[in-house]
Amino acid sequence: MQRAFLVVALVAMVAGAVGLALLRPWWFTPLASNWGSIDQIILLSLLLTGLAYAGVNLFLAYSIHRYHKDPAKYLPEEPRLERKLIWLTTLGIVVLLAPGLYFYNHLVHPPKETFTVEVLAQQWLWSYRYPGPDGKLGRTSIQKASPANPFGLDLEDPSARDDILVIGGPLRLPLGEPVLLLLRANDVIHSFYVPEFRIKMDVVPGMVTRIWFTPTALGQFQVVCAEYCGIGHARMLGQVLVMKPEEFQAWIKTQPSVAQSLGR
Known part of the structure; x- marks a missing residue:
């Protein structure tokens, strides 16, 4: 019973987060400057972090349901998995950081005539x-x-x-x-x-x-x-x-x- 409740709770959390993102009860104020690109950067960040949030929680729900009867194994090291996670994490950081740095560079370097x-x-x-x-x-x-x-x-x-x-x-x-x-x-x-x-x-x-x-x-x-x-x-x-x-x-x-x- 507890296992089923936990699986349902994880799936409900993901569904609720996706529903809030689609319904948009809170959203950007109307744009009144030239910096509409910041909205695109925020949307990219929301998309990537949202996919990570949904993926981790749905994988956790699946693992609880699929492997709840299997005995636990202690693995102090798993080099192949660690290398994959390092590259995946690095890619995510680059994709999140690069657009922000590009935007910030333009934000603090004004045109000559200001x-x-x-x-x-x-x-x-x-x-x-x-x-x-x-x-x-x-x-x-x-x-x-x-x-x-x-x-x-x-x-x-x-x-x-x-x-x-x-x-x-x-x-x-x-x-x-x-x-x-x-x-x-x-x-x-x-x-x-x-x-x-x-x-x-x-x-x-x-x-x-x-x-x-x-x-x-x-x-x-x-x-x-x-x-x-x-x-x-x-x-x-x-x-x-x-x-x-x-x-x-x-x-x-x-x-x-x-x-x-x-x-x-």
């Missing part, structure tokens, strides 16, 4: 810095960072004085233009994640990480922190507003520069 925005993460707030009319982000220094100057801007640098700061967001971006995000953190490790854009990158204190994408849909999207960053982690949310290019340009022209904000 609109650069700096993202600053701190407990529990997302802030942004846009280049001013000179098109360049000014110098920063961790020694200059303070509550009044969270980005650590070097105000002696003209390129920093004309930058535009948006404390607390939202992050406004032009539709259809490649955007490079430079990510920094002032305190602990955070992670910038927008599901519709299929982008997620850790934000690490003491270094600048980078990620790029092209917004392909107008509207408002939510930024979430995908790395536990402290007691207020659940509240570390933000918004991205994707606007028509002409609307974005009209908006950014109305924003005060750092020098204007500080009265310098």
